[in-house]
Structures are given as structure tokens and as C-alpha cells.
Amino acid sequence: MGMEDDILKDFLAESKENLELLDQQFVELEQDPENEELIKSIFRTIHTIKGTSGFFGFTTLEGIAHFAEDILSKLRDGIIKVNEDITTMLLQSVDYIKAIVAELEASGKEPVDTEYLDFIVDLRNFAEKITKGVSTSPPEEKEEAKEETVAQDQDKGEDRSNKTKEEAQAKEESKEKSKEPEKKVEKAKAEPPKAQPKKKPPARKPAPTTTHLTESHVRIDVHLLDQLMTLAGELVLSRNRLTQLANQLNDPEFLTANQRMSLVVTELQEQIMKTRMQPIGNVFNKFPRIVRDLAKTAEKKVQLRIEGAETELDRSIIESIKDPLTHMVRNSIDHGIEPPEIRVQKEKPPVGTLTMKAYHEGGQVIIEIVDDGAGIDPDMLRKKAVEKGIITEEQAEALSDREALMLIFQPGFSTAEKVTNISGRGVGMDVVKTNIEKLGGTVELLSEINVGTTIKIKIPLTLAIIPALIVTSQGQRYAIPQVNLVELVHLNPKLMERDVQKIGNSEFYRLRGEILPLIRLRNVLRLGEQEGEQSEEGMNIVVLNAGGHLFGLVVDSISDSEEIVVKPLGSHLKHIPVFAGTTLMGDGRVALILDVVGITSSAAAGDDAMKHGSVVSTKTVEDDHQFLLLCTIGPDEYFALPLALVNRLDKIKATDLEFVGGKEVIQYRGHSMPVIRLENYLPISPLPEQDEYHLIVFHMNHKDIAFLVSQIDDSLDLAIDVEEGTFKQDGILGSAIIKERTTLFLDVYQIISMHDPDFFTQEELYADIPARILLAEDSTFYRNLLSSYLTGAGYEVVEAEDGQKAWEIFQSDHxxxxxxxxxxxxxxxxxxTRKIRNEGANEDIPIIAVTSLSGEQNRQRGLEAGIDDYQAKLDRDEVLRAVTNLLKEKTLETAA
Amino acid sequence: MKRTNETLPAVEKKGNVVEMAMADTSQFVTFYYDKHFFGLPIDDVIEINRTLDVTPVPMAPEYVSGVVNLRGQILTAIDLATRIGLSCKNIEKKNEKKEYNNVIMGNREEPISLLVERIGDVMSIPTEKIEPPPDMIEGIDLKYVGQVCKLDSKLLIILNSKTIENTEKKKKNAG
Structure with a gap:
């Protein structure tokens, strides 16, 4: 029960604050009746009270809130206008709510008193009156309302009022669908004789306003904590200065005293910081109960999974995400997850799964709420939005599905067919968005019909403390969030010369066989060059992970790792993509925090080659971005191949080439490596005689092999959009226009096979089980590439250019x-995958998903959808290994 | 920081101090940049700070000199001259280490630090003496000028703090 107590305590504390605010807001509203924001805000407060009291089964409180909300929703929708009577009635509601809250705090129970029930009846009648009044004329409505009040006031006889009450109560029941209506009626019936005559007259006065809402615990303004922390920071700086002085003076007593103070200061700072940080579990832990109750009310079966509860978040942020999260969970259960019967029909497990997870990513905290429910139909949202007049029909048509999903965040938008006790009148989502945006965060909604909905909230780490690496460039310090950090590399000039290669404008470093693109921080920041000195000192490389792919950031020097407090940049500087914020260093100076993802995009935009390159593709599919290596043979033959396949680039002298056994080889790292001249296998002009050639070295199947080219031009990060047609033939995957030149994409695997048919066949990856593979891939380039190496490994491959096509082929073939x-x-x-698994009734056919990026999240989704394995497209060896393994498993199974 | 209300010298000379004191007056924090004399309404100024260490921010808009640390709060430092398009020759040598004074201004949520050369006095000026700006002031973008006040020897240019602190694109207010 501890959990419930906790929630109750929170609820009461929060309600008290909100109620105080309400008084003020109502008064403001009277002066400014057109203020929509104000009405919305009041509405939300009441809505929250209604919702929460519903969980606890506080029927009286829920009743009052429900009808007050009714009135407010009409105000909000502009059906009625604020007048004095309405305000009075609403203020009275607030007074009653306060009284109940006070009672709840004192005894944990709602007050048992007909006074409250009477008020509910009044309120309900009033709400009904004003709704009816709309169809007639406003003045009448006012009068009617007054009459009603007068009638009640006079309290002519118990009988009469009792009757009206019972009638009203009965009506209310049918409308409200409250859980315990009978109890109410019973109470109403049982108590009137004694309670009513005494209590009624005072109740008509602005009810129990005098109730003091006592504070049970101290709530500290976050602002105060902010200031405390700032001051603690200043204290640390003063301490640092003092320590310096102490060391200079070298007085033993002073040193000891300073050391002692130093410890205390550190401790103090830690403690103050701790006051602000909380694991998100504090919020998450409240949900099992909430979910259970909600599911019960909605007659659904829901299992809640919580991940990453230990993720720490700033206190203020935790406070502010509580409500949005509750709203979203409510929505997921109410609208998302289907009732068990329907789930069974859809061949889903009867128990729906709701996952709440939190994690750090790219300097932000991400919270996801995932359900495996019905999903949201964008078309339905479009229709609804048009019906409700939120957008016009043309606008609706112009919206992409993704944008259409965002409609759900519009105020006054409720998709549920019926207004329910739980989710209410379409408040939820717009509140969620407003609150998250207030925190400087974003909300994203992903949904697939019948698969589920994912709500992704990104909250900046503002005020959060993160470990960071401090580096310098051109004398300035910069902080790099440790989450992005992979490793540090220092190269002495000798190693630099050997392992760092310049291709066009870009530099690369070979890190344990992987090609790592290098970005110079000073170039990214446009700090200008300082050529001379860097080569003398060697090179400092910070290897960073930017959303899945690695790159090396070259900095002047690497200092220390420190815990830093993230502070936001001012509005004049926010737009600079390479900075995530600022922080204060020990000496009181400011250092900028680098945004690792921002750096990659900024570096790309600054590169001229990139600008030319981007002409290549208009249809940018994020999935198909690849670093390409561009090279030439002779003056006019241009080629491209994925950089990921390349092991090394090198230069050799023409005299190093040897002819052995009819094949050209070169002495390379202690053994001879075969060298391929492309003109032997492709219809191109021969490699002209040169003193020096460039080598592109591949390491495959535990062997080295190299292509000989005239020149290595450049490397680009490009969306690959290859045309087949004219140039498609053995060894060529297709062509594309890159930097205004027709460039052929080399099929590395096939060329190697052409050169040495046995190169791949003696390997363990060669198909020992003959198999037919269906390959679904929309990018021509990858389709050809995959098909090429699969065929090369001995499989029979049938290609399909999208999922639909693949499905059609799959149905008619084996x-x-x-x-x-x-x-x-x-x-x-x-x-x-789902089609194959469900409709095709093929539980056991192995399915491998291939992608150019391997994201953990996709992997998870894939596994859920029934994908057996997940591989990177370009990683031939891994893909083939996965194929062999899965086929083996399958044969074993069928054999058994 | 000088917050003592000094009477406008010009007013004293005219000898109608009493009359002026009766009339509505506004107070301005004044400062100099090159040969120009500027003022900001006292309500828009939070404090004045002699020198704060400016950390440059690469890729920032030109008028942003960098960021400063004001007792743990990090503020954007805006160079007055560059901001208002002041075309004086010495700005070329901006890179030289020059001591600037910081006028901390704007709203309290997100103040900015305006870098100026020299701080002047706080002046009380009768409202009636304040005029709309002329059609043109040499070397200054009028967008940033709110009003002017003709003093005996010089022109006090009262800056428009809104346009100075706003980001160029006038997009969504932070918050």
C-alpha cells in the first residue's frame, strides 16, 4: 500500500498548489473572459483532479470535478461565455474540492456529508442548464440558473428537495457511469434528515474557504536549488584559487586548513548536486499501480515493462514529466491497447505490453512509451481534424502520415469515439506537448496500425551533470560528452605519416584495420589553419560515436575528464549545430560543449565536395548513406566503391610490381599480395604507365588483395542512388553522377571472384547447403552488391525491389x-516479416534483416517482428556467416 | 556601479531645475563607444560589470563576441558596435585584447552582456526632451535606436533594448 500512499501524498500536495492557483486564475478570467490559455489551464487542472480522484475512487471529488470540467469544456470550446454565475459556480466547486482535499489529508477519506452531494446535484443541474441555455438565449439561461439557486437556497421542504435530488442523482448516474452510484444514492437517502437543515445555509455561502491547507513537507523552489548550486560552483572556484595560493606560500598549517576546507567544499557541492538529481524510477515506479488500475477500469489486460529506471534526471525535469507521462500512459491504455478479445482476433497475445524506458542518447534523455496496441490511423486523424475544423481538407491532404500523426497534439483533439472516464476530452496530448516543450524537449510519435504506437520524448540534459572530456583547439577549451567517446589515440609524427591518409580534402586514419574518417576540430569551427606545428607534434585523435558511426576528431591537445554542469547557450547562439551548451571550468572561465552529431553534419556541410556530391541524389533515404571512395584509372574513368570494404590505401612504385605465375603480385607486409588491374575484367581503358600507383587493399576471407588505380580522388558521404541500365554488367553494380562525372560503382566481390574464382570458395563461409534466397532491397546498389556476394558464395538469389514485390514472389515460390x-x-x-510469419504461416523460415546502420533500437523492433538476425549490408562475412548458421539450424531442426 | 541619480547637466545650466524635477523624468544608463554617446532605460539594465572574461564562440553571429560567466550564469556577450553597425575604424582591430565594460541588460530569464567602451553616468532626462530618432544617424542602424535626446554638446542615442537583445530572425521566444 506504500505506493498508493505515495501517490496520494503527491496528488494532495500537487492539488493544493494548483487549487491556490485556480482561485487567482478564476479572478483573472472574470476580467479577461476571452483568454483561451487561461481557460485551458484551468481546465487541465480540474481534469487532472478528476482523473486522479478516479484512480483512488474518491467519487464525490470526481463528481464535482467532472461537472466542473463539463462547464469548462464548453467554455473552452466557445459554446458558452464566462459570466458571473458561471464563475461563482466554478469557484464554489473549487472551494468544495479544497474542503475535500483538506479532509483527505486529515483522514485519508472523503468527507461523508450530504452537503457535497447536494452541491454535485446543483452543479450538474447548472451544467445542464447552461448547455440548454445555449440553444435559447443567454439572458434566460442566467435567470434560470439563478432560479435554481434560489430554489435550493430557500430549502422549502425536505421532501421536495429530496425528490429533486434523487431524480437528479438518477440522471447523473446514467450519465456519469460512475463506479459506485448506489452508494451515493444510499448516502443521499440516509443522511438528509439530520444533516440537511443544519448544514445547508452555510454551504450556500462561498463554501468552506476557510479550510487551511497545511503543508506536510517542505517544498523547495527549484530556483533556490539552482542558486545554491551556482553558489557552490563559485565556492569551488574560490577554493581553487585559495589552493593555488596555499601551494605558493607553502605554509604547512595553511595547507592543512585549506585541505580540510577543500574536502568540505567538495562534499557540499556533491550534496547540493544530489538534491537535484533523481533516478527516473521515482516516477516510473508509480506506474505499475496506475497501469493496473487503468487496465482494470478499461477491462483490458496490460503488462507493464520498465527499463532504465536508474537513468538520472534533473529534479525539476522529473517533476515536470510526471503529468505528461501519466497522460500518455492513460492514452495508451485507453485508446491504444485493444480489449483481449480483439487482440486474440488480431493474433496478438491477449495481454498487451506497455513499455516505459529511459536512456541517455546524444546528451539527451530519451523516454519512450511503447505499446503494442491498435496504433493510430493517420487517415482517421486527418478526417477528424477536418471535422473538428482544426485544419482544412486541402491541408489534411498535404500532410504526410507522420505530420498527420502529430495532429493528435492539437488542443481539442480527441480520437476516442466515446469520452471515457479515463482519457477524457482530448486534453491529454496537447498538455503533454506543451509541457515537454516548456522543458526544451520534443515529442515524437511513431505508429503503425495494429502494431503499436511509440511515443518518444527527448529532453535536453539542461542542468544535468555529465562526465565530459576536455580538449583544446587554438587555445580554447571544449568539452565533449563522454557518452560519445569511444577511445583516444595519439599519433607520433612517424605513425601519422604511415597511418593517416589524405584523400581529396578528407583525411582518414586506419584504426586497427578500420578506416576512420578524420575531422579537424579547427576546421569545423572555422578557426583557420596552423599547418606547420601540427605535424611536428603528432596528432591527437578523439574517436567519437555519432549515432552509430565512428569518426575521429582531431584536436590540439587532450586534457582531462571532468564532471561538468551543462548550461544552455543563449538564444543568439542556440542555432549553432556544433555546440550543445556551455559549462564552467574550474578557473571560472566558460567552455563550450561540443555536439558530436552536430559536428558531423557541420563538417559535411562545410566540405565543398559534399556540396557537389549531394547533387547525386534527390531521393535521400537515410538508410542508404555511405562513405564512398572515389578513384580514377587514366584520365577519364571514374569509379566508386564503399569505403567500408576497404582495408587500407597505399602507394607503390611501379618497380615494386612482380609477375609471378602469370599473376601480378606485390610484396606487402611480408607476403605477396595479388594485385588486380581492373581493365582485365572491365571494358575500360588500360591503366596508363605511371611511376607510382595507388593501391586499394581489401582484406577478405583472411587474405589480402588489392586493386591498382591511377589516382584516389576523394571520399564522400553520399546517399547512394545507383542507376542500373547502361553500365550494369559483371563487376559493375551500376552508375551514378558524382561531381558531374559519370562514376561506375565497382562490384568488389565479383571482380575478385573473376580474378581468382577460388578466392572465396575455399572459405568456411561458402555455401555447404545449397539454398534459395529471397532478397528484398530497394536500393539498386545494395541489391546488386548483396546479390553478387550471395551468388558468389554459392546461393541461388531471387531479387525483389521492395517488400510488396517480395511478398508477391514469396507466395508463389519456395x-x-x-x-x-x-x-x-x-x-x-x-x-x-510479419506477413511471412503470420499470413504465410512460415514460422520457421529464417529471416535476416540488413541495414546500413546497426541501431540497437531497430534490432529490438526487428526481433519483435520475427526477424532472426540483423546484419550490416556491407559486412559480407557476417552476412554470409549468418546465412550459413541459420540454414544449418534449420536443417538440424527439420532433421530432428 | 553608479546608480546615484545625477541631474542632467544641461538642465542645471538652464536654471529651471525645479520645473524639470516636477516634470516626468526618465533615467538612463549611459555609456560610450567610439565618439558616440548611448543610453539605455534604467529599467532595462540589470547591472554594470567592469571586465568579464569573454570566451569566444566560433561560428557565432558576427555581433556576438562570445560568452561570459556572470557569477555562474552564462551570458551571451554582444559587441555594441558590431551589433548596431557602427562603422568606426578601430573596430577592425577587434582581435586586440581590449578591455570592455559589460552592461548586463535584458530580461532576467536570459540577460545579455552588452560590451561597451566606457561607462557614463546615470542621467535623469525629462520625458519631453526625448524625441524620436532622426531619419538617419551616421553609421548606425536605426533599427536599434529607440529615441534620441539632444544634449548641449552631444546627442544621446537611446538604444532599443528589444531589438538589441532579440535574435535576428525574431523567431520563437526562448521559453
């Missing part, structure tokens, strides 16, 4: 294994 891309037009990989 396959041993399916490989699918995730992002595809018409039908994506997840859907395809």
Missing part, C-alpha cells in the same frame, strides 16, 4: 531463407 532491407517503399522489412 525459399529457404529471406534477406530483407528495413526501409523500403510500399512495404518495409518489418511488415514483410
Amino acid at each position: 525459399f529457404d531463407l529471406v534477406i530483407t532491407d528495413i526501409e523500403m517503399p510500399r512495404m518495409n522489412g518489418f511488415e514483410l
Whole structure:
């Protein structure tokens, strides 16, 4: 029961604050009746009270709040206008609510008193009157309302009022669908004789306003904590200065005293910081109960999963996300997860799953609420929005599905067919969005019909404390969030010369066989060059992870790792993508915090080559972004290949080439490596005689092999959009226009196979089980590439250019294994998998998803959809290994 | 910081001090940049700080000199001259370490630090002496000028704190 007590305590504390605010807001409203924001705000407060009291079963409180909300919703929708009577009635409601809250705090129970029930009846009648009044004329409505009050006031006889009450009560029941209506009636019946005559007259006065709402615990203004922390920071700085002095003076007594103070200061700072940080579990832990109760009320079965409860968040943020989260969970259960019967029909487990998870990503805290319910139909949202006059029909048509989903965040938008006790009148989502945006965060909604809905909230780490690495560039210090940090590399000039390669404008470093693009911080920040000295000192590389791919940031020097307090940048500087914020350093100076993802995009935008390159593709599918290596043979033959396949780039002298056994080889790192001249396998002009050639070295199947080219031009991060047509042939995957030149995409695997048919066949990855593979991939480039190495490994491959096509082929043919891309037009990989699993009734056919990025989140989704394995498209060895393993497993199963 | 209300010298000279004191007056924090004399309504100014260490911010708009640490709060430092388009020759040498004074101004949620050369006095000026700006002031973008006041020897340019602190695109207010 501890949990419930906690929630109750929170609820009471919060309600008290809100109620105080309400008084003020109502008065303001009277002066400014047109103020929609004000009405909305009041409405939300009452709505929250209604909702929460519903959980606890405080029927009286819920009743009052319900009808007050009724009136308010009409005000909000502009059906009625604020007048004195309405305000009076609403203020009275607030007074009653206060009285109940006070009683709840004192005894934990609602007050048992007919006075309150009488008021509910009055309120209800009033609400009904004003609604009816709308259809007639406003003045009448006013009078009617007054009459009603007068009638009640006079209290002519118990009988009469009792009757009206009972009638009203009966009506109310049918409307409200309250859980314990009978009890109410009973109470009403049982108590009037003694209670009514005494209590009624005072109740008509602005009810029990005098009730003092006593504070049970101290609530400290976050602002005060902020200031405390700032001061503690200043104290640390003073301490640092003092420590310096102490060291200079070298007085043992002074040193000891200073040391002692130092400890205390550190401790103090830690404690103050702690007051602000809380694990998100403090909020999450309240949900099992809430979910259970909600599910019960909605007659649904819901299982709640909580992940990342230990993620720490600033206190103020935790406070502010509580309500939005509750709203969203309510919505998920109420509108998202289907009743068990329907779930069974849809071939889903009868128990719905609701997952709440929190994690840090890219300097932000991400909270996700995932349900596996009915999902949201964007078309339905469009229709609704038009019906409600939120947008016009043309606007609705112009919206993408994603944008249409965002409609749910519009005020006054409720998608549920019926207004229920739980989710109410479409407040939820607009409140959620407003509150999150107030925190400087964003809300994203992803939904798939019949699969579920994911709400993703991103909250900046403002005020949060993060460990960061301090680096310098051109004398200025910068902080890099440790979450992005992978490793640090220092190169002495000798190593630098050997392992850092310049291709066009870009530099690369070979980190344990992987090619790592390098970005110079001073270039990103446009600080200008200082060529001379850097080569003497070597190079400091900070290897960073930017949303899945690695790059090296070259800085002048690397200092220390420190815990820093993130402070936001002012509005004049917010737009700079490379900075995530600022922080104060020990000496009181400011350091800027780098935004790792921002750096990659900024570096890309600054690169001229990138600008040319971006012409290549208009249809940018994020999924298909790849670093490409561009090279030439002779003056006019341009080629491209994925950088990820390349192990190393090198230069050799023409004299180093040897002819052995009819093949060209070169002495390379202690053994001879075969060298391929592309003109031997492709219809291109031969490699002209040069003193020096460039080598592109691949390491595959535990062997080295290299292509010989005239020149390595550049490397680009590009959306690959390859045309087949004219140039498609063995060894060429297709062509594309890059930097205004027709560039051929090399099929590395096939060229190697052409050169040495046995290169891949003696490997363990070669198909020892012959199999038919269905390959679904929309990008021509990848389709050809995958198909090429799968065929090369001995499999029979049938290609499909999207999920829909694949599904059609799948139905009319037999396959041993399916490989699918995730992002595809018409039908994506997840859907395809589900189709195959469910409709195709193929539980056991292995399905591998391939992607150019391997995101943990996609992997999770994939596994849920029934995908057996997840691989990167370009990682031939891993893909083949996965294929062999899965086929083996399958054979074993069928054998058994 | 000088917050003592000094009477406008010009007013004293004219000898109608009493009359002026009766009339409505507004107070302005004044400061100098190059040869120009500027003022800001006293209500828009939070405090004046002699020198704060400015940390440059690469890729920032030109008028932003960097950020400063004001007792743990990090403020954007805006160079007055560059902001209002003041075309004086010495600005070329901006990179030279020059001591600036910080006028901390704007709203309390997110104040900015305006870098000026020299701080003047706080002046009380009768409202009637304040005029709308002329059609043009040499070397200054009028967008940033709220009003002017003609003094005996010089022109007091009263800056429009709103346009100075607003971001260029006038997009969503932070909050």
C-alpha cells in the first residue's frame, strides 16, 4: 500500500498548489473572459483532479470535478461565455474540492456529508442548464440558473428537495457511469434528515474557504536549488584559487586548513548536486499501480515493462514529466491497447505490453512509451481534424502520415469515439506537448496500425551533470560528452605519416584495420589553419560515436575528464549545430560543449565536395548513406566503391610490381599480395604507365588483395542512388553522377571472384547447403552488391525491389531463407516479416534483416517482428556467416 | 556601479531645475563607444560589470563576441558596435585584447552582456526632451535606436533594448 500512499501524498500536495492557483486564475478570467490559455489551464487542472480522484475512487471529488470540467469544456470550446454565475459556480466547486482535499489529508477519506452531494446535484443541474441555455438565449439561461439557486437556497421542504435530488442523482448516474452510484444514492437517502437543515445555509455561502491547507513537507523552489548550486560552483572556484595560493606560500598549517576546507567544499557541492538529481524510477515506479488500475477500469489486460529506471534526471525535469507521462500512459491504455478479445482476433497475445524506458542518447534523455496496441490511423486523424475544423481538407491532404500523426497534439483533439472516464476530452496530448516543450524537449510519435504506437520524448540534459572530456583547439577549451567517446589515440609524427591518409580534402586514419574518417576540430569551427606545428607534434585523435558511426576528431591537445554542469547557450547562439551548451571550468572561465552529431553534419556541410556530391541524389533515404571512395584509372574513368570494404590505401612504385605465375603480385607486409588491374575484367581503358600507383587493399576471407588505380580522388558521404541500365554488367553494380562525372560503382566481390574464382570458395563461409534466397532491397546498389556476394558464395538469389514485390514472389515460390532491407517503399522489412510469419504461416523460415546502420533500437523492433538476425549490408562475412548458421539450424531442426 | 541619480547637466545650466524635477523624468544608463554617446532605460539594465572574461564562440553571429560567466550564469556577450553597425575604424582591430565594460541588460530569464567602451553616468532626462530618432544617424542602424535626446554638446542615442537583445530572425521566444 506504500505506493498508493505515495501517490496520494503527491496528488494532495500537487492539488493544493494548483487549487491556490485556480482561485487567482478564476479572478483573472472574470476580467479577461476571452483568454483561451487561461481557460485551458484551468481546465487541465480540474481534469487532472478528476482523473486522479478516479484512480483512488474518491467519487464525490470526481463528481464535482467532472461537472466542473463539463462547464469548462464548453467554455473552452466557445459554446458558452464566462459570466458571473458561471464563475461563482466554478469557484464554489473549487472551494468544495479544497474542503475535500483538506479532509483527505486529515483522514485519508472523503468527507461523508450530504452537503457535497447536494452541491454535485446543483452543479450538474447548472451544467445542464447552461448547455440548454445555449440553444435559447443567454439572458434566460442566467435567470434560470439563478432560479435554481434560489430554489435550493430557500430549502422549502425536505421532501421536495429530496425528490429533486434523487431524480437528479438518477440522471447523473446514467450519465456519469460512475463506479459506485448506489452508494451515493444510499448516502443521499440516509443522511438528509439530520444533516440537511443544519448544514445547508452555510454551504450556500462561498463554501468552506476557510479550510487551511497545511503543508506536510517542505517544498523547495527549484530556483533556490539552482542558486545554491551556482553558489557552490563559485565556492569551488574560490577554493581553487585559495589552493593555488596555499601551494605558493607553502605554509604547512595553511595547507592543512585549506585541505580540510577543500574536502568540505567538495562534499557540499556533491550534496547540493544530489538534491537535484533523481533516478527516473521515482516516477516510473508509480506506474505499475496506475497501469493496473487503468487496465482494470478499461477491462483490458496490460503488462507493464520498465527499463532504465536508474537513468538520472534533473529534479525539476522529473517533476515536470510526471503529468505528461501519466497522460500518455492513460492514452495508451485507453485508446491504444485493444480489449483481449480483439487482440486474440488480431493474433496478438491477449495481454498487451506497455513499455516505459529511459536512456541517455546524444546528451539527451530519451523516454519512450511503447505499446503494442491498435496504433493510430493517420487517415482517421486527418478526417477528424477536418471535422473538428482544426485544419482544412486541402491541408489534411498535404500532410504526410507522420505530420498527420502529430495532429493528435492539437488542443481539442480527441480520437476516442466515446469520452471515457479515463482519457477524457482530448486534453491529454496537447498538455503533454506543451509541457515537454516548456522543458526544451520534443515529442515524437511513431505508429503503425495494429502494431503499436511509440511515443518518444527527448529532453535536453539542461542542468544535468555529465562526465565530459576536455580538449583544446587554438587555445580554447571544449568539452565533449563522454557518452560519445569511444577511445583516444595519439599519433607520433612517424605513425601519422604511415597511418593517416589524405584523400581529396578528407583525411582518414586506419584504426586497427578500420578506416576512420578524420575531422579537424579547427576546421569545423572555422578557426583557420596552423599547418606547420601540427605535424611536428603528432596528432591527437578523439574517436567519437555519432549515432552509430565512428569518426575521429582531431584536436590540439587532450586534457582531462571532468564532471561538468551543462548550461544552455543563449538564444543568439542556440542555432549553432556544433555546440550543445556551455559549462564552467574550474578557473571560472566558460567552455563550450561540443555536439558530436552536430559536428558531423557541420563538417559535411562545410566540405565543398559534399556540396557537389549531394547533387547525386534527390531521393535521400537515410538508410542508404555511405562513405564512398572515389578513384580514377587514366584520365577519364571514374569509379566508386564503399569505403567500408576497404582495408587500407597505399602507394607503390611501379618497380615494386612482380609477375609471378602469370599473376601480378606485390610484396606487402611480408607476403605477396595479388594485385588486380581492373581493365582485365572491365571494358575500360588500360591503366596508363605511371611511376607510382595507388593501391586499394581489401582484406577478405583472411587474405589480402588489392586493386591498382591511377589516382584516389576523394571520399564522400553520399546517399547512394545507383542507376542500373547502361553500365550494369559483371563487376559493375551500376552508375551514378558524382561531381558531374559519370562514376561506375565497382562490384568488389565479383571482380575478385573473376580474378581468382577460388578466392572465396575455399572459405568456411561458402555455401555447404545449397539454398534459395529471397532478397528484398530497394536500393539498386545494395541489391546488386548483396546479390553478387550471395551468388558468389554459392546461393541461388531471387531479387525483389521492395517488400510488396517480395511478398508477391514469396507466395508463389519456395525459399529457404529471406534477406530483407528495413526501409523500403510500399512495404518495409518489418511488415514483410510479419506477413511471412503470420499470413504465410512460415514460422520457421529464417529471416535476416540488413541495414546500413546497426541501431540497437531497430534490432529490438526487428526481433519483435520475427526477424532472426540483423546484419550490416556491407559486412559480407557476417552476412554470409549468418546465412550459413541459420540454414544449418534449420536443417538440424527439420532433421530432428 | 553608479546608480546615484545625477541631474542632467544641461538642465542645471538652464536654471529651471525645479520645473524639470516636477516634470516626468526618465533615467538612463549611459555609456560610450567610439565618439558616440548611448543610453539605455534604467529599467532595462540589470547591472554594470567592469571586465568579464569573454570566451569566444566560433561560428557565432558576427555581433556576438562570445560568452561570459556572470557569477555562474552564462551570458551571451554582444559587441555594441558590431551589433548596431557602427562603422568606426578601430573596430577592425577587434582581435586586440581590449578591455570592455559589460552592461548586463535584458530580461532576467536570459540577460545579455552588452560590451561597451566606457561607462557614463546615470542621467535623469525629462520625458519631453526625448524625441524620436532622426531619419538617419551616421553609421548606425536605426533599427536599434529607440529615441534620441539632444544634449548641449552631444546627442544621446537611446538604444532599443528589444531589438538589441532579440535574435535576428525574431523567431520563437526562448521559453
